[in-house]
Amino acid sequence: MSVPSNMQAVRWHPPSYDIRVESIPIPEIQHPDDAIVKVKLAALCGSDLHVYRGHGGVDKVHTCGHEFIGEVVSLGSSYRTNTQGRPKLYSTLKVGDKVVSPFTVNCGECHVCRLGYTARCPEGALFGSPALEGGQAQYVRVPKAGGTLFNLSNPNTWSTALSEQEKEKALTGLADSSLLMLADILPTGVFAALQALNHPKVQPILTGRPWPLCFSPEISTEGNEISFTPEDRILTIAIIGLGPVGICAAVSLLDALATRKIPFRIVAIDLLEARREKMKAVYDAIDASGKGSGEFEVLSADDAKVLVDDWTGGVGCTAVLEVVGHPSALTSAYNLVRDFGAIVSVGVHGEPPLPYTGRQVYNKNVSFDFGRCPARAMFPLAFDLLVKRQDVFGGVGQAASLIDRIVSFKEATENYRAFDKGEVGKVIFSPWDC
């Protein structure tokens, strides 16, 4: 495929608040493992604002954006000559394939990637950072693309949980704006929900056996334990932060609880009424199969504390999902979690210290999971959820849509400004609209 020599890209300039749409050279293959992707859609993410505001300690002009989908237009030589024992995409990816990338690069073949911890691959880099040009451009270079990309055109690389019918639907029926959610917000939401449901502190409730016998099905004690009541087996979970990731976490959690028929009470929490209204609209849009039979409430933090105490007789939440990335959200999480509860934090945290004393965490027997989603490793499960719940994840600009609008690059500067001010929710750029 022949490509022109220049392209349009959304570029950040130091020191802050300076977004320019510029014409720059189209990226070229620099390494045999590279792919060049023609971008169909690229999104603006809350974490882009750190650099935008000049808080990132960055002084290098660079192309923004770490959420994009597109089509492969060029592949390095590895895709013909160096495929043996490597990630399957090195032998199967073709020019013309539709792909989505996680927000970071990962090689897919080192020890860290083999374990599935792709977000911390030593070869990793964040798109749209000084280390790697971003996806808010007409073309983007993807290093280690055979380990990084997810091939939306090839059902053989998807999870076996999808039926043939669902795979067919996925190939033809998913909007690009929905598929774009795979880049970050959907896998991160699924990651939060999955960590909560697989947490050891949650297992007594899920198995109906006391800690630590919940881990040892072969052992019983004929001694002292008392049978669980039905009330004991209700999971109580709070989700703090109802931006796009928090809403994805809620949908993922509801789906998993409904599928596994686990009784639950969930309270979804945000300071902002607009976000709470979005969460309610999304919840209303989920059909019965994805809602399960538990309670689901959307509240401010103070009201949520009262409700959780009422639900649990003062015990607190089994697990709390923190999807904000601010110390105050970690404090709220501590106040809501039960003794022997789990706080799952996927919020991006910075220099402030964790707001806990040693005594606080000892006295409540709290567990924590911190950190960045290994998005590439989450893709198969996140994709399954996207296919199942495209009724929820489909639209643009409606009450229940996670995406507010799709705009051209000409509107980039204004949309960065509006997004920063909270005047608009999730924005997608369509790089080829003029």
Added chain:
Amino acid sequence: MSVPSNMQAVRWHPPSYDIRVESIPIPEIQHPDDAIVKVKLAALCGSDLHVYRGHGGVDKVHTCGHEFIGEVVSLGSSYRTNTQGRPKLYSTLKVGDKVVSPFTVNCGECHVCRLGYTARCPEGALFGSPALEGGQAQYVRVPKAGGTLFNLSNPNTWSTALSEQEKEKALTGLADSSLLMLADILPTGVFAALQALNHPKVQPILTGRPWPLCFSPEISTEGNEISFTPEDRILTIAIIGLGPVGICAAVSLLDALATRKIPFRIVAIDLLEARREKMKAVYDAIDASGKGSGEFEVLSADDAKVLVDDWTGGVGCTAVLEVVGHPSALTSAYNLVRDFGAIVSVGVHGEPPLPYTGRQVYNKNVSFDFGRCPARAMFPLAFDLLVKRQDVFGGVGQAASLIDRIVSFKEATENYRAFDKGEVGKVIFSPWDC
């Protein structure tokens, strides 16, 4: 059984460093659920030193000690009249039974206890604190004894993992000084090891499947993942702090890894050479069935960091057990743990804040488990280990013994002083020696 009206007890007096052996009234049944236990042995624990030194914010004279074993001499009326649907000890415990108590009371029948989180029972209290007279006395009152005590005379209340032969051996062959380790140090060590081995972040290594597919045996992705190498499946674990609990954690971990045939590398760490020598002697005393086939090294923290980097090519430990209870140990744990690793902290922490910024825990995807061992819930598994490993846990005063000496109450004041100064390791009181 008739009992005299007064007894000897080791009492703490404010403000600090004032231990007196005094004659006080023998405790009586105050509540129908109470038991009175005649103490055979009571131990001195590192955490007793908080109050001893006047750091506990305590100003009430009280009997010390939260580790004791003994014999039931009196039972409240519940044991005859209020047994229905309650912990089995309310219907089976008899005067004359030999019992061990966890360091805290728990009712055994509330929601928290049903889930196995006995260390946080709302009815709980710590023995040897202003809230509850301790076990360094000739008699001790045990509230909620039907939920709290473990009946060493009744194999029907033990775990089914023990064979009939092992149960017989346990009834007759275990020294009281060994059984006393059940009160605190052994279950706390088992708790630390168990949390590490059941941690979700460890599951890729144990299952050979990448995160998050390690949680979903029914799903596969025919896509990109690369098979694990044998090296990928080696667990690398550090244990920081080689007091009695740290040593118990090491023995428990080694036993579990040997039983499950998991390849491993363990580094056990302490500042003090005497503790490192004790750990080495204990390791040498373990027979081949309890050692497994991994590597086990005992080092200072700096040397351990070099070794772990060498073992793992700079990746770090899959899990770190923190058994110290000081912020510096948490910092060492962070430095040793890998990205997507787990820090299991059973050390008792106080007012200092956790020594981590939000960025540190986000950037390393660290998980933490904090808090107090639910000792009563751990008893069946800890007892199994004690029976299996009594070769290690048996002696007193030998190189490999966790217990340094057994002394009379007359020597209590001097032994508190020596223990506080680190001149002696674990000390046991024999309350009836004169």
